Amino acid sequence: xxxxxxxxxxxxxxxxxxxxxxxxxxxxxxxxxxxxxxxxxxxxxxxxxxxxxxxxxxxxxxxxxxxxxxxxxxxxxxxxxxxxxxxxxxxxxxxxxxxxxxxxxxxxxxxxxxxxxxxxxxxxxxxxxxxxxxxxxxxxxxxxxxxxxxxxxxxxxxxxxxxxxxxxxxxxxxxxxxxxxxxxxxxxxxxxxxxxxxxxxxxxxxxxxxxxxxxxxx
Amino acid sequence: xxxxxxxxxxxxxxxxxxxxxxxxxxxxxxxxxxxxxxxxxxxxxxxxxxxxxxxxxxxxxxxxxxxxxxxxxxxxxxxxxxxxxxxxxxxxxxxxx
Numbered sequence: 366x367x368x369x370x371x372x373x374x375x376x377x378x379x380x381x382x383x384x385x386x387x388x389x390x391x392x393x394x395x396x397x398x399x400x401x402x403x404x405x406x407x408x409x410x411x412x413x414x415x416x417x418x419x420x421x422x423x424x425x426x427x428x429x430x431x432x433x434x435x436x437x438x439x440x441x442x443x444x445x446x447x448x449x450x451x452x453x454x455x456x457x458x459x460x461x462x463x464x465x466x467x468x469x470x471x472x473x474x475x476x477x478x479x480x481x482x483x484x485x486x487x488x489x490x491x492x493x494x495x496x497x498x499x500x501x502x503x504x505x506x507x508x509x510x511x512x513x514x515x516x517x518x519x520x521x522x523x524x525x526x527x528x529x530x531x532x533x534x535x536x537x538x539x540x541x542x543x544x545x546x547x548x549x550x551x552x553x554x555x556x557x558x559x560x561x562x563x564x565x566x567x568x569x570x571x572x573x574x575x576x577x578x579x580x581x582x583x
Numbered sequence: 584x585x586x587x588x589x590x591x592x593x594x595x596x597x598x599x600x601x602x603x604x605x606x607x608x609x610x611x612x613x614x615x616x617x618x619x620x621x622x623x624x625x626x627x628x629x630x631x632x633x634x635x636x637x638x639x640x641x642x643x644x645x646x647x648x649x650x651x652x653x654x655x656x657x658x659x660x661x662x663x664x665x666x667x668x669x670x671x672x673x674x675x676x677x678x679x680x
Binding site: 404406408415416418419434436438462463512559563565567572573574575 | 610611613
């Protein structure tokens with residue numbers, strides 16, 4: 366469905382003759398079903414992407430493996446100049462106990478990476494999809510040898526949510542297809558994974574919201 | 584008709600739908616404590632005192648020190664220590680004259 370803005374102007378003949386007098390009386394929003402838009406980011410059911418990754422209670426354990434979660438979404442684009450995806454994060458971690466010299470979980474404790482990009486059957490080939498350096502890794506395979514956060518950050522090839530506190534262009538590529546209809550095989554399926562190591566952070570909770578936006582152009 | 588009404592429409596598509604999405608990550612960090620051996624494995628150790636031969640001096644029998652690791656994200660962990668073992672009563676008897 367496409368929403369369009371209309372501006373309706375009313376003027377009198379006399380006013381027109383005087384060269385002035387346009388009076389815009391309102392704007393209408395209408396929907397035009399079936400009209401394709403230039404780009405889309407959706408969930409795998411072609412609905413609005415509003416995913417939740419629930420880590421639950423992160424009880425420290427004698428483990429070196431990360432606790433991980435993932436989100437899978439679809440990208441559609443028909444622009445001749447291709448597409449790009451920007452990502453940004455807001456992070457909060459309220460505590461329920463005194464810090465008392467301890468460490469509170471931060472955005473830098475959560476690794477993030479794009480682990481796969483799969484083209485549907487109708488997608489234009491060859492593909493030239495590029496993941497921002499540092500984001501092309503799988504956080505769930507990183508070993509925390511010392512039991513604490515192992516992620517080194519984007520510059521060292523292991524991006525974390527802290528790298529997205531300022532918006533980054535994490536993915537870009539060439540034109541995906543000539544249409545962006547929801548009922549055709551004209552999309553890329555992207556898997557983004559997150560990981561963190563349960564450890565003795567200050568008791569509390571955390572919420573991170575990752576905003577993903579697709580736009581035209583490289 | 585005094586006024587001429589002119590309908591003017593500027594139609595500019597605006598992609599209001601499905602150009603962005605969000606992923607929300609949540610989790611909680613509960614209170615936690617642990618005690619392990621120095622290899623971060625479960626703590627289970629037997630300390631052997633060997634043969635405790637009665638002597639007439641005041642020298643104590645030394646035990647091998649036991650190192651443990653205690654972790655907590657609580658402000659004041661309070662570990663308690665309890666020693667358990669087999670106890671055998673000893674009877675001192677005077678030899679008959």
